[in-house]
Amino acid sequence: MIDYFKSKTILKIAMVYAIAIFSIKPNIYAQNLEAADSLKILLTEDDTLSSTNKLIILSNLSQLCSSPEDVLTYSKRLLRSAHDHKQTNYVVKAYQYQGVAYRMKGNLKESLKQLIKSAELAKENHYLQLQAEAYLEIANTYTANSQFKNSLLYEKKAIEILRKDGDIKKLAINLLNTGYSYYTLNYLDSSLALYNEAEPLFDTTGLTIGKAYVIGNRALVYWQQGDDQTAERDLLKAIDMLEPLGDQFGMSDYHNQLGRLYAERNDITSSINHTNAALQMAKALDLKEQIRDASLLLSQLYEEQQDYTQAYTYQTQYITYKDSIENTETTKKMADLRTEFEVNQKEKEIAILEKSQLMNRTYIIIAVFLLALAILLILYFRQRLHNTRLMSANERKQHDEKIKKLLNTQETKALQSMVEGKDQERKRLAQELHNHFGSLLATIKVNINGIEEESIPNHYTLTTLVDQACNDIRNMSHSLNMGISENFGLVSALKELSEHLRQSGDLEVEFSASMCGHALAADEEITIYRIVQELVSNVLKHSHATKLSILLTCFEEEQIMNIMVQDNGRGFDTKNKPKSGGIGVETLNKMVADKQGDIKFDSNTISGTTVIIDLPLSYENIEEL
Numbered sequence: 001m002i003d004y005f006k007s008k009t010i011l012k013i014a015m016v017y018a019i020a021i022f023s024i025k026p027n028i029y030a031q032n033l034e035a036a037d038s039l040k041i042l043l044t045e046d047d048t049l050s051s052t053n054k055l056i057i058l059s060n061l062s063q064l065c066s067s068p069e070d071v072l073t074y075s076k077r078l079l080r081s082a083h084d085h086k087q088t089n090y091v092v093k094a095y096q097y098q099g100v101a102y103r104m105k106g107n108l109k110e111s112l113k114q115l116i117k118s119a120e121l122a123k124e125n126h127y128l129q130l131q132a133e134a135y136l137e138i139a140n141t142y143t144a145n146s147q148f149k150n151s152l153l154y155e156k157k158a159i160e161i162l163r164k165d166g167d168i169k170k171l172a173i174n175l176l177n178t179g180y181s182y183y184t185l186n187y188l189d190s191s192l193a194l195y196n197e198a199e200p201l202f203d204t205t206g207l208t209i210g211k212a213y214v215i216g217n218r219a220l221v222y223w224q225q226g227d228d229q230t231a232e233r234d235l236l237k238a239i240d241m242l243e244p245l246g247d248q249f250g251m252s253d254y255h256n257q258l259g260r261l262y263a264e265r266n267d268i269t270s271s272i273n274h275t276n277a278a279l280q281m282a283k284a285l286d287l288k289e290q291i292r293d294a295s296l297l298l299s300q301l302y303e304e305q306q307d308y309t310q311a312y313t314y315q316t317q318y319i320t321y322k323d324s325i326e327n328t329e330t331t332k333k334m335a336d337l338r339t340e341f342e343v344n345q346k347e348k349e350i351a352i353l354e355k356s357q358l359m360n361r362t363y364i365i366i367a368v369f370l371l372a373l374a375i376l377l378i379l380y381f382r383q384r385l386h387n388t389r390l391m392s393a394n395e396r397k398q399h400d401e402k403i404k405k406l407l408n409t410q411e412t413k414a415l416q417s418m419v420e421g422k423d424q425e426r427k428r429l430a431q432e433l434h435n436h437f438g439s440l441l442a443t444i445k446v447n448i449n450g451i452e453e454e455s456i457p458n459h460y461t462l463t464t465l466v467d468q469a470c471n472d473i474r475n476m477s478h479s480l481n482m483g484i485s486e487n488f489g490l491v492s493a494l495k496e497l498s499e500h501l502r503q504s505g506d507l508e509v510e511f512s513a514s515m516c517g518h519a520l521a522a523d524e525e526i527t528i529y530r531i532v533q534e535l536v537s538n539v540l541k542h543s544h545a546t547k548l549s550i551l552l553t554c555f556e557e558e559q560i561m562n563i564m565v566q567d568n569g570r571g572f573d574t575k576n577k578p579k580s581g582g583i584g585v586e587t588l589n590k591m592v593a594d595k596q597g598d599i600k601f602d603s604n605t606i607s608g609t610t611v612i613i614d615l616p617l618s619y620e621n622i623e624e625l
Helices: 012-023 028-045 052-066 067-084 087-105 106-125 128-144 149-164 168-184 190-206 208-224 228-242 248-265 267-285 288-304 308-450 459-482 492-502 522-543 584-594
Strands: 506-514 518-520 546-554 560-567 597-605 606-615 617-622
Touching: 028 052, 028 597, 028 617, 052 067, 052 087, 067 087, 087 106, 087 128, 106 128, 128 149, 128 168, 149 168, 168 190, 168 208, 190 208, 208 228, 208 248, 228 248, 248 267, 248 288, 267 288, 288 308, 308 459, 308 522, 492 546, 518 522, 522 546, 522 560, 522 584, 522 606, 584 597, 584 606
Parallel strands: 506 546
Antiparallel strands: 518 617, 546 560, 560 606, 597 606
């Protein structure tokens, strides 16, 4: 007795769904082509279509087109248009259509990627029907790759949604399909439960073809459980239900199953009859796998009957279709491998390109950042330089004003001291004349008046002269008391100037004077003071010195006053003497030239600047110092 195998039905989920919707009428495919062509013309030629109508047409074209390339083309257009018009439900559909197209092309990896996008977006926006459809398509893709456990997982998710919110027809179809998935995994009780749940739903909707598949597929479960009688009855019933519907695909598969069932019972005649019926239907539909299986079974049956000619014929046919299927599968596997390789290569190229673009963007961002930073730094330092210049000019102005104020204050004080000194001297002289000589003349007058006129021949003349002397002394005293004395102290004024410079805290000042034995004329003292004052002013304004030395030396025999002012500042080029900055060198030259004096400059960046002036003098014979 031959050990005949129980083959699994080759019914696929997508095929069952198509059967349920279209009832497998011969002209349906042609009608779909005609509808697709009409929609293409309408989309191309009608410019008045609204955005909503375009979305509907693109969605229908994505469903009706038979070529996966056409499906991809229209679904991608649908995706762009849906994004542009913010129609999220059509975005979900577009991803789903692309997933189906990639599955038709054999690119299961990309198919799953697009379908998962569709499911997640539908879930996010609470499109339950679209979410269930996406789950079912994911299940179909896993089934196409023989990953039945993964397929079952998504079928169960879809059924949960359809039970809560879905039409009865879709629920019944997916219960049927999920029952088949349980059957392929040998979960027979679960498979039987879903078939039993689907049967009354097909009765309610009047979908006879669905009920026929429930009965036929459930028969396989009964057979697997050892109840071959019920299996035989239900397989025959399913064939009877499918025959008026013209569904040769289902009948071919169920005849094949009956052939195996009768072979197990050793009912060779019934087995040959049903297997031959399956073979004829399979050849009409070019179902190579069913032809292969039927040919193998017939070869074994005729061999059992010792009809070796027929056995050889069907064995040859079996080998031919087996090789054809294996070659097709090998070619498909090679194509899949090539596709996978090309996809991987493309992904690598894309990854390299993205990395390169990322690096380029990074470099551009860094360059822009550095450029912006450089501009900011330039602006910052430019502003800082401008501010520094303003502050420097401000400080210089304040410094000049401070020096000018200091010098003016000192000059005022010196002049005030001069005036006060002269006034005091005049007062002293006036008091001396008035008190001493006035009193003395008054005493003389009294004594003369005490002498008898007869005793002194010139008594009247003497009295008159004494009166005149008294008047003159009194007038002179009054005149001195109101006039200005020419006697003033140059050395005291310069000492006070030096002290004021020291008090500023910025300069270390040294002052020394070796004066002549005779007093200088007042105008000479003032000139010398102004010259020293101007030299000090130039030092404070221009030299940036920290030390200053002022030395006055009187050469009495030569009648020359030597003025030497020395600083440790930055110096200047004596060949190109500065001609600006206050009174400056030009004024000094004029002042010295007016007195027929001589001026010399010695300046360098190491030792600073030394100015030597020789000034001729004239004396007043008042008193020695």
